[in-house]
Structure formats: structure tokens, C-alpha cells
Amino acid sequence: MTAVRVGLLGLGTVGSQVAERLSREAFVTERAGVPVELARVLVRDLNKPRAYAPPRELLTTAPEEILDDPSIAVIVEVMGGMEPARSHIEHAIESGKAVVTANKEVMAHHGPTLLELAKARGVDVYFEAAVGGGIPLISTFKIDLLANEISRIEAVINGTTNFIIDRMARDGVGFDAALAEAQALGYAEADATYDVEGFDAVFKLCIMSSIAFRTRIHPAEVYREGIRDLDPVDFAYAAELGYAIKLLAQARADGDEVEVRVHPTCVPTSHLLAAVHGAYNAVLIEGDLVGPVLLYGQGAGGRPTASAVVGDIIDLVFSMRKGISNRIAVDFSRAPRRRPMDQVRTAAYLRLHVADRAGVLAEVTRVLGELGISISSIVQKALIVEHAAAELVILTHPARECDLLAARERLASLSSVYAVPAFLRALSEAR
Numbered sequence: 001m002t003a004v005r006v007g008l009l010g011l012g013t014v015g016s017q018v019a020e021r022l023s024r025e026a027f028v029t030e031r032a033g034v035p036v037e038l039a040r041v042l043v044r045d046l047n048k049p050r051a052y053a054p055p056r057e058l059l060t061t062a063p064e065e066i067l068d069d070p071s072i073a074v075i076v077e078v079m080g081g082m083e084p085a086r087s088h089i090e091h092a093i094e095s096g097k098a099v100v101t102a103n104k105e106v107m108a109h110h111g112p113t114l115l116e117l118a119k120a121r122g123v124d125v126y127f128e129a130a131v132g133g134g135i136p137l138i139s140t141f142k143i144d145l146l147a148n149e150i151s152r153i154e155a156v157i158n159g160t161t162n163f164i165i166d167r168m169a170r171d172g173v174g175f176d177a178a179l180a181e182a183q184a185l186g187y188a189e190a191d192a193t194y195d196v197e198g199f200d201a202v203f204k205l206c207i208m209s210s211i212a213f214r215t216r217i218h219p220a221e222v223y224r225e226g227i228r229d230l231d232p233v234d235f236a237y238a239a240e241l242g243y244a245i246k247l248l249a250q251a252r253a254d255g256d257e258v259e260v261r262v263h264p265t266c267v268p269t270s271h272l273l274a275a276v277h278g279a280y281n282a283v284l285i286e287g288d289l290v291g292p293v294l295l296y297g298q299g300a301g302g303r304p305t306a307s308a309v310v311g312d313i314i315d316l317v318f319s320m321r322k323g324i325s326n327r328i329a330v331d332f333s334r335a336p337r338r339r340p341m342d343q344v345r346t347a348a349y350l351r352l353h354v355a356d357r358a359g360v361l362a363e364v365t366r367v368l369g370e371l372g373i374s375i376s377s378i379v380q381k382a383l384i385v386e387h388a389a390a391e392l393v394i395l396t397h398p399a400r401e402c403d404l405l406a407a408r409e410r411l412a413s414l415s416s417v418y419a420v421p422a423f424l425r426a427l428s429e430a431r
């Protein structure tokens with residue numbers, strides 16, 4: 001049996017765990033049907049200590065030694081970032097090599113183009129690890145739910161923000177302190193912008209929704225808000241109303257329209273995603289035949305992510321041995337309209353600082369009523385003595401985003417309203 005030779009681009013958190021699992025030759029051969037040989041490994045620094053170090057002579061800092069080696073049939077890209085990773089993947093496909101990648105940034109921006117190129121070249125690109133680390137999501141969409149029209153994806157898909165949010169919710173810690181703690185514990189990078197501003201969740205949502213809705217959804221099309229402006233007090237008030245606040249990635253297909261958005265959302269505590277804590281991720285998918293499906297697990301980390309990467313390698317090698325490529329090709333040919341954010345229907349949570357006098361409540365409810373927004377609950381909270389102000393928390397029934405934003409503006413302009421410090425969307429089953 002001729003071994004399939006693999007070139008690994010990257011030997012960091014994920015790459016070293018991939019190399020370690022591939023070093024278990026009998027285990028991999030049993031599953032792939034042929035030996036899988038780690039041929040070369042691309043790194044930046046040849047002398048860096050590694051969690052798992054393959055033989056030193058396999059390491060190189062020259063990508064062409066891997067990409068232009070005709071004996072290497074599979075490229076595994078786990079180096080991360082946009083460039084040179086995207087170019088290396090493209091080069092590999094052009095050279096007739098199959099690719100396995102964990103790169104959400106590349107796949108969210110260029111996935112459909114790379115997959116079409118791969119189809120034309122008769123090779124495969126597998127990317128299970130690009131979304132949700134070890135949680136089997138891509139194969140779920142590509143294969144297991146193929147018989148369904150997917151109508152809804154709701155996901156807690158970024159462990160860093162979920163860790164920060166947990167700290168804010170459970171212990172009343174402010175955002176900056178919770179972020180610093182996440183960084184000290186290794187849950188957040190020194191530059192956590194991609195996570196806390198919601199970009200990482202956007203990339204993952206793009207990949208999932210493009211496959212689910214069979215259309216190209218680009219990151220620039222996704223409405224995005226991060227968690228930086230969240231205030232611990234809203235976690236406490238939301239909890240009293242029966243809600244948890246999560247950074248929720250949502251995609252919906254409704255007739256010939258799709259909506260895709262990532263923002264902090266009040267999620268009913270009875271909702272399955274409200275119970276996803278810390279670095280765990282979960283994705284709820286609704287199909288017309290299957291109904292709701294929940295996938296839950298570790299969305300990051302070297303070993304869970306290597307589980308997805310090595311699974312892809314084995315599946316790919318098995319197919320190659322049988323002479324099969326593009327077993328289930330993803331299709332992006334549909335062109336549903338994108339629903340603009342201001343036309344999205346959502347419930348909302350508003351916190352207001354109002355004058356502590358009679359008649360204020362009537363003024364507030366009149367503004368909401370004039371915009372056709374009905375109130376689900378309204379609670380008067382603590383008196384802020386130094387400002388002679390009361391705090392009002394309002395939960396609305398679903399309304400159009402544009403009407404909710406108009407309400408926020410009109411409420412803020414009332415003489416009896418001093419400020420509207422919080423406006424959050426809320427999940428509601430009635431839409």
C-alpha cells in the first residue's frame with residue numbers, strides 16, 4: 001500500500017496536535033485504509049519548542065518545498081490568518097493537491113471561490129475545523145441534513161466572548177476586568193478584537209449559512225455588534241425577567257429572504273443556548289424534516305480542533321483511495337434577497353433613566369404605542385437618588401428594527417427621559 005503523503009502548514013496549537021495524532025500510524029491506517037505519512041511541516045521558527053515535535057528534518061520555513069513537492073498529495077493548512085494561507089491553499093489546489101483547512105477567515109471570505117476552483121481541478125477542500133473546533137458542523141450541514149430546507153441557525157459560537165459574558169453575568173464583573181481575566185487565563189488573545197467585536201462569530205456564521213442556504217454569504221453582509229458595551233447591570237435585570245444575555249449568531253431563511261446577524265441578544269433562560277457556558281459552543285439548527293437539532297461541544301483548543309482536522313484527513317484519504325472527489329459538493333447557486341437589518345423583526349430590551357414623577361410611564365408607553373410596539377413587560381428598578389431618576393426596564397414583543405430604533409430615539413428626546421443606556425435585541429419564539 002502506497003502511503004498518502006501529507007504536507008502540514010503550521011505546527012502551533014492545532015498543528016502540533018494534528019502531527020501527534022498522525023504519528024499514530026496503525027490507528028490512522030486502520031481508519032484511512034492506507035498509511036498516511038507526515039511528509040513536511042511548515043513553520044516560521046525552526047527552533048521553537050512544540051507541544052509535539054515531529055522529527056526535526058521534516059520542518060521547513062520554505063513553503064515551496066511542500067507546495068511544489070509532487071509526492072505530497074494533501075496539504076493541511078493550520079497556520080491561520082488570511083495571507084499567505086489563502087495563497088498557499090489556492091496554489092495547492094492549482095497543483096492538484098487536496099486541502100484540509102481550519103481557517104475560518106479564509107473560508108468565510110474565499111470559501112466558495114476556492115471550492116469552485118477545487119471542483120474544476122477535481123480535488124477536495126475539507127474545512128470541518130473552520131467552524132466550532134471539534135463540533136461536527138460542516139459534515140452535519142453538508143451530509144446529515146441534506147434532506148432538509150434549513151430555516152434557522154442560532155449559535156453561541158465564540159468561546160472567548162462566552163467566557164467573558166459568563167463572568168459578567170455570574171459575578172457582576174465589568175467588561176474590561178472580565179477581558180483581562182480571560183487574557184490572563186489564555187481564553188483570549190492579547191489582541192482580542194476579532195472575538196469581542198464579533199468578527200470571529202461572523203466568519204463562522206458565514207460559512208455555516210452559506211452551506212445551509214446554498215448561497216454565498218460574505219462577512220460584509222452580516223450585521224455585527226460586539227460585547228464591549230455590555231453593562232453588568234443588564235445581565236442582572238435580564239435574569240430577573242427570565243433572560244440570559246449571549247453573543248448570538250443568527251441566520252434565518254424566510255421565503256426568498258435571508259437574514260444574518262451577530263449581536264448580543266437576550267435569550268430566554270428556557271432556551272437551550274442559554275445554558276451554554278464558558279468556552280463551550282453550541283449551534284441550534286432547524287430543518288423542515290428534522291425539526292430542531294442541537295450540536296454542543298468544545299469549539300476551540302488544540303485537541304478538539306485536531307479531532308476535526310484529522311477526521312477530515314482520514315475521510316479525504318479514504319475517498320482518494322476509492323478515486324472519489326467532490327463526494328457531496330456544496331452549492332452556492334441560490335440568490336435569496338438579504339433582509340436589511342432595519343427590516344428584521346425582533347423583540348427588544350430597553351433600559352431607561354427617567355424622571356421619578358407621575359405620568360412618565362404613560363409618556364413612554366405612548367411613544368411605543370404610536371410606533372406599533374407592544375410591551376411584554378415593564379419594570380421600575382432602583383431609584384438613582386443623586387439624579388432623582390428611576391430606572392425603567394422594558395421588554396417588547398417583536399417589532400421591526402427600524403421602529404425599535406425610532407422608539408429609542410424618540411424616548412431619548414423626551415424631557416422626562418434622561419438617557420437610554422441599554423438597547424438589546426431579545427429572542428422571542430413569536431416573530
Ligand SMILES: NC(=O)c1ccc[n+]([C@@H]2O[C@H](COP(=O)([O-])OP(=O)(O)OC[C@H]3O[C@@H](n4cnc5c(N)ncnc54)[C@H](OP(=O)(O)O)[C@@H]3O)[C@@H](O)[C@H]2O)c1
Pocket residue numbers: 009010011012013014015042043044045046048061077078079080081084102103104105129130132133299300301302305
Ligand atoms: N486554536 C484553536 O483553538 C483553533 C480552533 C479552531 C480553528 N483554529 C484555526 O486553526 C488555525 C491555526 O490556529 P492555531 O491556534 O494552531 O495557531 P497558532 O498556534 O498561532 O499556530 C500557527 C502555526 O503556523 C505557523 N505559521 C504561521 N504563519 C506562518 C508563516 N507565514 N510561515 C510559516 N509558518 C507560519 C506558526 O509557526 P511558528 O510556530 O514557527 O510560529 C505556527 O506553528 C487558524 O486558522 C485558527 O483560526 C484554531
